[in-house]
Amino acid sequence: MTYIVKPKNHHPDLERNELGLTRRDYEGSISSLCAGCGHDSISAAILEACFQLNISAHRVAKLSGIGCSSKAPAYFLNQAHGFNSVHGRMPSIATGANLANHELMYLGISGDGDTASIGIGQFVHAARRQLNVVYIVENNGTYGLTKGQFSATNDLESKSKYGEDNLFPPIDLAAMAIQLGASFVARSFSGDKNQLIPLLKASMKHKGFSFLDVISPCVAFNNHSTSTKSYDYIREHNESVSETDFVPLGKEITASYDEGESVQVPLHDGSLISLEKLSKDFDPSNKSSSLAKINKAEEEGKVLTGLLYINTEAKDLKEILNVVDKPLNQLNEKDLCPGTKKLKEINKDLS
Amino acid sequence: MTYIVKPKNHHPDLERNELGLTRRDYEGSISSLCAGCGHDSISAAILEACFQLNISAHRVAKLSGIGCSSKAPAYFLNQAHGFNSVHGRMPSIATGANLANHELMYLGISGDGDTASIGIGQFVHAARRQLNVVYIVENNGTYGLTKGQFSATNDLESKSKYGEDNLFPPIDLAAMAIQLGASFVARSFSGDKNQLIPLLKASMKHKGFSFLDVISPCVAFNNHSTSTKSYDYIREHNESVSETDFVPLGKEITASYDEGESVQVPLHDGSLISLEKLSKDFDPSNKSSSLAKINKAEEEGKVLTGLLYINTEAKDLKEILNVVDKPLNQLNEKDLCPGTKKLKEINKDLS
């Protein structure tokens, strides 16, 4: 947790956007996540994207499930309503909320446990229905809040903080979203603001299901076997006491690299993650070739980042359902109640 | 329902397999499904596959969720235990059962409602875990038992019996299974015994997650707008009364065509389904090319059938978990209880 001092996002406080707002106006409560948690970097990127897009914070609704990642919405956009619902069920809350008022922007924040395990069903169907939401999975390969169990996106060969092997292959949520027809699918890294912020902005502008799989290292529990020496001592120490309750203070991990490039990023524990950024000339409009590229990279042990797939033609849920333009939550008895006259006709039909 | 007379599967009753059993020994109770329901054809094919493979019926466990399809296990292999569980949760029952005794063969029968909607989460994770089960979805694009709502595998453009449009794209369960790492994925048609029985036999021999997506027309509710004249009258009649409770007696729909060929099969209502059988030289061992082929066929409005993907190297769940070879349900206190001596040591450690 970044107690008392909130990290300033290295920008002059006083810059104002077209709404006349400063970045401070987009802040949330003080984060209670671990120092150096990738999720905090994502919050900062969301803040920045909203600032740059001149979004009125109160016209955003922040929705989440349960987990460290799902707490994150409390730490940005204080002027936006938030709904920290139950584990894995954010998509249904987002669906209902969106139908009630399609004029707000819906930011759905979830974790890999929240989405890939308990919530996979709702994820699948929200994607299929083209729900107009920016759906971000803050993907750390672990269950942060419940102390480091494997999530279903964890790499096959990795080990837990407790030294156990992960036995099952990862679910690639981005590939699934593409297969299911989501109209915007991207992947990025919490520490790569240069890539993440533009992708966030694009997703916020996109209509339909916008999915962002953001790799977001966990300081506390993402502890691969390849760790460098520096952390060994603490890990060993921790493993041999009954409570593994020590979390070293970490720093935000950053990475900056160009399109078409690969880079190896060291994580908190010294292990490496290989990121590969899609090249400029990649055409993200073809489902099969996107899938092939993702799967090929995976076979090579690389994580492909960038805009993986986009379809700008797709209708969103509200359009598919042919719902009126005035938000449903603003309709009143005049709009909605058919009244006595109609009721008399109905009575007649039924008699 | 095929009341009183059970259709004989057009085979001489007295033929015996290596166990000395006739096909009669593999029968189940009298089906209560609609006459002509594709699910009954699948039951017959399962019966035939078990007969041909000389499987002892009582060494099979039949597991299902809820739906017309999920009732089907009652209509074959009477000597096998069955478990008609709750809606969408067959995979978890199968997982537990398999862990308790890996020596039985597990046949999981589900419907497209049961699997693609409420059960999609358990489907995803059973596939990912490489559960050793033959998982059959009897796919009719509709919720048969609850009277004809759309399922999530229904084609985008189709209409319900009640004249409503299906608004959402279908989920391709086979493509999902491949993406998730299932080690055997096939698709077939209930009326194509020539293709279905061999695929069933292969899946029963395969170790790991074997998924079969079997298109299985519903007599009662699969009523496309392209219906031929002959049914028009009844449909219109039905639509204009309050209870749509008339189900014409249908006949089993069959189709027989060669590898590499396409065929158009008329359904009960006269609409057409385009099936395309994979050619002999298709290599089903490459994930990306299988996916590309499936998605391409779909774009062309065709349903690709055949063995779509196979990986014969994969370990199954029991192996992954490194479980002893003796079935867990046969271990007794001698095998399992550490006894007083160990307990004293533990007491010591805790004091």
Added chain:
Amino acid sequence: MTQIVSTNEFVIKFANVNGSGSASANQMFAKGIFRSGVPVSPKNIFPSNIQGLPTWFEVRISEKGYLGRTEGVDIAVAMNPQSYNEDLREINSGGYLIYDSSWKRDFERTDINIIEIPLTKLCVEEFSNPKTRLLFKNIVYVGALSYLLGMDKEIYETLIAEQFKGKEKLIAPNIKALNIGYDYASENLKGSCEIKVNKSEKTKGMILTSGNDASGLGCVYGGATVCAWYPITPSTSLAEAFTDYSEKLRIEEETNKNKYAIIQAEDELAAIGMAIGANWNGARAFTATSGPGISLMSEFLGLAYFAEVPLVVFDIQRGGPSTGMPTRTQQSDVLSCAYASHGDTKHVLLIPSNPKECFEFAAEAFDLADRIQTPIIILSDLDLGMNDWSCPEFEWDDSKTYDKGKVLHAKDLEEIENFGRYLDVDGDGIPYRTYPGAHSEKGAYFTRGTSHDEYARYTEDGVVNARNLSRLLKKYQTASDMVPGPIFNQETNSSPLGVIYFGSTEASMQEALDKLHEEGIVLDAMRIRAFPFNLEVWEFIEDHDLLFIVEQNRDGQMRTLVMAEGGIIPDKLVSILCFDGQPITADFISNKMSSHITGSPSKSASGGK
């Protein structure tokens, strides 16, 4: 041979094969009686199957207005050889059996009257298409019945014309089928039936509709705009009714767009989640389900309770536990709804007893949900939900406005210093809420299922949380004054004995009370319509020495609620329990009560008959 002689008081039961199109014809038959001015209660007893299994359609005709189910059949229309034996057994002595005599057969009973109609033969002669023939057979027997019962055939001709409006070419063959039956009977069956339907005026001001249709319409009138549901018998037809009525009543004229959104969710968890999301965002939203769905929804019900999100849930109860008897009726979700979800939770239940109340409670539920900011569960059941009931016409007051409860809009917020989402400003336990997007600087808060303080801030301070939990109890207390009060069968109490009942049991209760009265036993009766119970409920209990509680479940769940919430002496409360999945009958109720009063020692008259 004796013949039952009766006018406007009898039971006719159709035995058919499922999927043969009989339900529509049988329903039309019942409607014809209703149109003749005689109250009817048709009950569709169908299997959990689509085609081929036995299905029954039982119609009670009662000018007196006794519309509960009753044992024994006066006329059996036996169209299904599979169930001949069973059907035969149920016929009252002197009653009638009508069957398809295309295949003649002998029946074992000699104390009943056999009426033969060669239905298949008649159809084969007149209709060439074998598929449609099956359908028309049903209409043919309706025609024959209209003659046998001495009814006005025109009523059915009108009904056919109404039914096939817009598909006119279907009218002629149907009327032809009707006449085939009518004519055959008039030519061959004169005097063979002494049960008659005489025109009456008793259905004036009444309608014939199902609880689910009425509830769906109630949701339209109550201002629901979002419906998220997952198919499950017997709740499906409620969502369908909402869909149908919305399509008719809620299209924006200029744009042809929908003033509503209906989603068939991927499961019950998603369905309730969507309804919660929409209500949170200020729209009126509901879901409809049955027992298994309630179980699946319990986590979310707890969230809505604790985060105080309005929500309307219909539970159309069916036979439990587990998948149970999906096409049979029960009242066995009382406890699981009242206390749904882990932790200390209590939910508001509304329990309608007839379609008119279904309509009213549905509409009312949205006001209540918004006012109390909590889930409102409407407990109906298969019998009430799926069967047509003769009931008073729907009424509506055009001056009614929707009460959205304590909502602060932008203007209100401007005037407020210190908005606290969970502050008990008015002392009634009900706080104020805001809609997302209401104001650029004020009113935003974080909704959560975790413990929170008055300002919706996360807290792990147990005392703060306990304060919040206690306020929720106070709110619950407030709710008891808002929900519909009980209905009494008498103007003033006149007996030390009372009976408590609820829901679809109403159909049989007055008949049971009248029967007891004939035996000289007088009881005061109270129908509970909501939980939490309000003062009138407690007063009635207080005022009586012994009370029966009639329930259609095994465990006496309402009795548990009454005891637990009211501190009532258990010995005072005697259960009358029917849980065989059939609607409870007046005979069952009166017999159990009478034998208890006149000396049976058993404290709890339970049983599945």
Added chain:
Amino acid sequence: MTQIVSTNEFVIKFANVNGSGSASANQMFAKGIFRSGVPVSPKNIFPSNIQGLPTWFEVRISEKGYLGRTEGVDIAVAMNPQSYNEDLREINSGGYLIYDSSWKRDFERTDINIIEIPLTKLCVEEFSNPKTRLLFKNIVYVGALSYLLGMDKEIYETLIAEQFKGKEKLIAPNIKALNIGYDYASENLKGSCEIKVNKSEKTKGMILTSGNDASGLGCVYGGATVCAWYPITPSTSLAEAFTDYSEKLRIEEETNKNKYAIIQAEDELAAIGMAIGANWNGARAFTATSGPGISLMSEFLGLAYFAEVPLVVFDIQRGGPSTGMPTRTQQSDVLSCAYASHGDTKHVLLIPSNPKECFEFAAEAFDLADRIQTPIIILSDLDLGMNDWSCPEFEWDDSKTYDKGKVLHAKDLEEIENFGRYLDVDGDGIPYRTYPGAHSEKGAYFTRGTSHDEYARYTEDGVVNARNLSRLLKKYQTASDMVPGPIFNQETNSSPLGVIYFGSTEASMQEALDKLHEEGIVLDAMRIRAFPFNLEVWEFIEDHDLLFIVEQNRDGQMRTLVMAEGGIIPDKLVSILCFDGQPITADFISNKMSSHITGSPSKSASGGK
């Protein structure tokens, strides 16, 4: 300045920052006291967070054996500036505050004794790596405490050696840290603390362990082979304990393979489904969860009840409703577990009160599940599950064999004419079952959640189904004789007043009774250990005029169960309710009872303090 003077009776509370490694050190501190022969009860009060929020560790030391939580702190080890104010407030007058005086400060209270230890400075001097330094700070204060309390330092040296067995290079620096603290205190803090720990023999024959660890071990001893679970505080450590113990005790030597299978499921619905599938197939399987999981599992619980599949479920209760207070304790899932699922269902509950019972009930649960063929829910809570308790050693009888209940194997089947899965052959309501694959021609049947007859055949005959439901009630009656009976605090009853309690409340009950005794109030006490209640429970209630029911929930859920199931007069049952998420204290109990007895008018002494 007064100083509290006490030996072997005091409370010490550590205030730390979450994620700083303090819990391990604090636990070691408590273990050291236990090793000195004095009973302790350490309680970890942690936030729902991983790093940075305040966390506390409260240790009650009591030679008398009063191990419930108590208000007020004698020694505060305040390591977290965030919570200084709060921590300061709680210290009893004359008590001690120990803080890290590397940054000196003044504290407002003058009635307490401030003990300064420059922990950070001491560490900076001795440990170069800033990351490990943080960890050692905790060990340093343990060293200092061991001096201040007059303890044998060697005990801690031994503990360190044990803890780092296999990682010997970690031993030396830890011992060094210990000595830094010890030496600093002996040099600078002589005489500054009058609270002492003297060696005693009171922990002879006792162990210090948590309920979850004990339950996990009980599952190993009880023969569980399949564990399917989904992480949720506070149940996670139970599955982890089962994993750890299995890895140690259950590897097949020859092959190095596992005689068990553990699956972290994708959610709670899958977890319970897996456990049901495995039990159905004849293995012993369980799942562990907390409130939200119980809600999600309710549909499957109904299936297991109705299809009669054995099943063991641990519910480690936390603060509800909804996500509630995930790291706080409550007993608020009593009703939702007892009546889990829609329809008429009743489940068997086992309610352990200490780790030894957790061990025993866990092992016993598998026999009970197999014998009764129904879900057994073990209701524990966060306090019991996650905290270490001083309790008697585990015991086991090597002659014990697993009772797998009424199972027919191939041989048995050979001899049976007519196997009926749901036939009540023995008249106790419990039928016979077979395992899949048992016999090539006999014994196969179809398990289902739909209504079925005695031969497991699907039926829609309501009377047949009602017969089955009634048999389930009979089975439930049988179960009441099989489950563990209540425990009484007295040999014979001697008061018209009684108190009923259950679960972790035990820790405070005897102390409360003793306190009341001092006031001259004598009560008989009964601890309920299972539901359905057996005869002894009813007799105890019968034998008393007034009974308190002490519960850690808001709604008096156990009282509801007692009333509903036993027909007990509500006025006889007075609720004592604590629901602030902290373990209930003896003071709370005795004060509430005493004020009720000596004249407070309130019938229900509820409140979150």
